[in-house]
Amino acid sequence: MTRRVPVLGRLTPSRLGALACTAALSASSLAVLYHVVDVVGDLRVFWVVLVGSLLLAAIAQAVRPRTALAVGACLLGAGLLAYVLTAPESYARSLTVASVLDDAVALLTGYSVLRMVNVLVWALAMVPAPAFLTWYFALRGRDAAAVGVAGLALGFFVLTGDSTATATLVGALAAAGAVGLGTLDAHGATRRQLETLAVALALVAVAPLVVTVTPGGTGAAFGGAATAPSTSLTNADERVGLGGAIDLSPNVQFVVRSSSPAYWRVAVYDRYTGSGWVRTGDGGSLSGPDGPSEPLTQTVTAKRPLSAMPAAAEPVAVEGVDYRVTSGGNPVPDGVLVANESYRVISERPRGGRRALRTAGANYPAAIESRDLQVPDTTGSRVAALADNVTAGATTPYAKASAIERWLAATKTYSLDAPAANDHLVRTFLLDSDRGYCVHYASAMAVMLREEGVPARFVTGYAPGKRTATGTWTVRGVDSHAWVEVYAPNAGWVRFDPTPAGPRADAERAIIANASSSSESGGGDVGATASTSAALSTSTATSTTVSTASESSATTTGAVTSTGASANTGPLGGDPTLPAPRVLLLWAVVALGVAAVVRRLGLLERVRRAVWVRWLPRGEPAAVVAGAHERMLYVLGRRYRPRRSGETVREYLDAIEAPVPARRLANLHERARYRGEIADDDANEARRALRALRGENGRP
Template identity: 45%
Template sequence: MSADRAVGTDFEFGDVDVSYHWLAVGSLGVTMVAYLSVLFHITDIVGGTATLAALVAATLLAGAATARRLRPLQAAALAFVLLAVGLVGYYLAVPSAYLVALSLGKVVADNVALLTGLSVLRMTEVGAWALGVAPAMVFAPWYLVLRRRYALAVGAAGTALGFFVLTGDLSNFATLVGTLGATASLGFGTLAHRGGTAAQVDILAVVLVAMVVLASTVSVVPGGAKSPILPGSGASTPTVEQAFVTNEERVSIQGSIRLSPKVRFTVESSEPAYWRVAAYDRYDGNGWIRTGDATPYRSRPAPPGPTRSVVQSVTVEAERMAAMPAAWKPTRLTSGDRENTRISSLGAFDPVGALREGESYTVVSRVPDATESQLRRAGTDYPEYVEKRYLQVPGSSADRILQRTNRITAAANATTPYEKANAVERWLESNKAYSKDISRPDGNIAESFIFDMQKGYCTYYATAMVTMLRTQDVPARFVVGYTSGQRVAEDEWVVRGLDSHAWVEVYFPRIGWVKFDPTPGGPRQQVENSRVEQARESNVSDVDTGESARGTWTPTTTETTADPGGTETTADPAGTETTGPATSGPDIPARQPINPGDGIGGTVGEFTTTDAGGGASGDEGGGIPISMPSREQAALGALVVVGLLAAARRIGLLARLQRAVWLRWQPRRDPETDVSRAFERLERLLAGEYREREPGETPREYLAALQSRYDVDDRAERVGTIYEQVRYAGATDDGLADEAVSLVDELVRDRRGLLGR
């Protein structure tokens, strides 16, 4: 059937006629899969994937069963009821639900926040929300498309798709795929209503692929990202603070990052510490999310265990700073703008807006001060809210990480949570090289770092340690902030952008959150000091304060202490400080991952261009590195191929290519079929060179006429003789079939032979 002749509701795909209606249904299904992938991603993170799959399947069956029984208005009412019931179920799952469910203002405020960029993953009970909204998101578009209300179906599916675009939870690639599916569904639906030709389908395919190509290669802003869709196409390498120390509710883990040697703030403190900015509780495989809402400032209670008081006065040296770094746990603000300070859901002090250069504040922190013995005896009697919030691991990677962590803890004879934390911390330090120059892996970051990557930087180490501990039922969370910085006086530190860092906090009953740092500290200080010196020589502004330019302050006597990150700091009278990794081995006592009170000095930074062994960073071994395409790149490539095939079909190139392949290649079956196919190929070849066989003209008459007029090659006549023997005399000799196929192959290769000798 000619692609340009047939007009109707079916599309000819090879030997199969496919209804335009079902093409529209399938295309809408692609859109639904795009936005439902967000819900399945949510349940993979927090649990409930099997329940969600059952709900989706049941709703699809219900939509199919009611498509011919319910009127559109009745179906719309049912969809509304499904959504209302789902949202009520979600709000009843939230703590203090009886108050929340009665607060219409709270319901409206939450949904407005979602529509203005609040990720659904920040919702505390996001699993209940996903299960609640799934039936309505499935039923409405599915019912409508089966009822052949294509525009309304696309509108319903597009609304769900657009919702997740607004919340920021739908990736650019999924958005593109969902949009293509909606466009195709509308196009095929129009053809189903009005009839169409295969040529129109080709045009639709070309248009869809053109959308893909433009979205994948054209930057909206000149000089911006090369591609908003293809991964790894960012405009520039982000600084570490842009990557994860900006006090946002969501942190995406980057690939390679840069260092900033500029001063961010100074601290006057009774002792050095890690200046904590923010913590994150929910891991989604790509980064970290802080769930819950911030509250107005108020004094906070101290951790439940033994603590010591640390008073810090912080002065902003940068143009602006959207955070209030402080040692954990900040309990009260003794100076500063309390009215414009809030407390995050995980206990950090945050400014409303940003602090400006010259602004200062003073914080009193109660730092955990438990002994190693107390940590070992802490046990596992965790509060319910801690277990519910800090043991989550994406289900798709949990089992594999659990098995590896089991082997690590078993090898270290670790039985208590403290021993397991030490074992995991040491394993990461010993088995992963440190480098800021890496490629971001596809898929789950923690799983990739644990099993596939040989090197990484602090966010990779911390992410891996948190997920490994959570598979051991040890509550842990991801923390970002700054290391202590350059010590410029007995009680003063200068903190630069290169001091930004990520580490881990582990919860111990009756003690609280305790810091662990799995990132190896070996050559960091030397490299970072070199980075500062280079910036000074290049006259980079804001690299120093008046105090830091005079050098690092050290005590007048030499002393060595162990810091909470597992490094040893040696202060000598010569005025220098060095840091190095604590030696680990079977005869070395376990390290204490808590602030001992002093001993963190120098420019304790985060990144280095050398690996943990001190060698230059880079891939080991020779050869050409081979990069496998990502799933997104492979899918985009497949779509481009489809578009090229549709364009080739539209201009007739595909048909010509098909004829050429058919003419040159013959699969073998049985003698009779092989000889018949060989003669068909010969007839096609002769028709192209001379003329077609006329109706009623026998093969013998056809060949004889060509022979008499054009003196055609004798091989053609021999193929005709074999064809008559097999076709009319019943000969079924394999040898005859081989000869016929071979002769036609020769004639195809040497078309000039058709002109005779």
């Protein structure tokens, strides 16, 4: 007997609208994966995987939904297996059920997927299953199921914080539109009904403007300036957003006692997203450079609350506070350092400085090449061509770094009022703008070096500050800074600072002078004004940034004791904490939506029936036979067709040409019902017949 193949039927305007809404909803989640692949991989691979998944969905129209679900599960399982097999060896060794659950909780409470070390394989693995199932159901006209699959994918990225507010809003509107138009198409849409649906969609669009519960949103829903929460270059956040005007604080942040000055490093970022930088992975260890080094001891005293621990590179030991270590090798306090709290750091500084890079070759470790040469595909060929032009004639990594550093300092104007980048920060700064500050200079140099095959990373922290006594440096908010570190084989990371020193110093002096003038006229003491604001924060009116998440959250950071021993067990790591109220509220809304979809599809009843048909009857022989007979009719109805009203059991079995076990079970039921001649042996025979029937017809 051949199976009936569902078809879309007549393509009415309502049906076409439902398909368009499904496409918009699916695109809202796929856009996140597209961005991830753009940042770390080859977009051509993304398109091949996506098109292949859509073609498979079209071909699979001939199979039953349960078969399609099995195919989707296999696609997802194969992808996750590929992710595990290609994950770093340290993660594979520590893979346990507990670590997987911890990672899942971390992702669902705001841990960006861009922080995953092996995110390219993960992103490509996540494309096939949702795309296949969404369009399998959509092409069969099962709009609720299609929306359920695509909606779950989008909801996941909302919880990780990777879906923008605009994408989330579009997805919500599209989901409502797909279900509404699909329902109207099934029952014959009228103009009045379509108008009612339009009003409902308008309400969905307006609601987020009244109450915002979406975590991780990074932009305005409709036009206007795309703003983000204020962020700091000196808070060791897992992300740093770039672009827009900034305000530098003249207040003293901390004081360092050291035998010599240094750049006080706070955070290291290795993944450039186009609009910001992300630190991948979690949990690291304090370790010195790869080559010869010399020790430097520092005692740092906070003068206002600090959520970071500035220290010269490379810190190898910390005393005085409890801390953990980021994947970039920087210590971060467990909590916030209060005013006058101190800690002691021992750092090992690479001996020779830039001279180490001058004589180093280009034989980079595989881990360095895979992590610190990454540039998004959409950065464009013009940036690569500019890097080639600037470094023309430079044959060594040192010569290329020096050439780019000189070119940026000579051709770009330092300004704290740089315009926001609407797209890629580096591309805008290099090709379309002539103004920027340290973030622009450092980002541009790192990306240009990567285009030239030289590993580089983006670093934030503080310049040395002002020497106020013998062996003492006072560091203010105006000293917060960003620079570049370039990797030298067998030596370590070497600092380069492409920001023009003169203009930057002039801007700092002007800020301090203005603050001092304000203090003298009653505005307060510049050095001691109580302020817990960030030293360097983005303007909420003009910045286009990636949203930030504080590294102080134990959800996303591997814990490290004061001895420096890491307790991290995976690329996510950390102990989960209770999500914020708005995340819990969103979970509740998602749960209600899932419950509605489940009820709409009758999934609970199907699950109940699936369990019921496999639970063989127990008890009195007559009850056993009656129960087995009822289950037999259900199995046959699923396999062939349901029994029609007024049709006797014998007529039904003859019509569908039922197998022998079904006929044996029917005879037993007739004997039990009309003769009352039934015994334990008959009950056992009924169970055997039902088992045989289920085995012959497969899973009902």
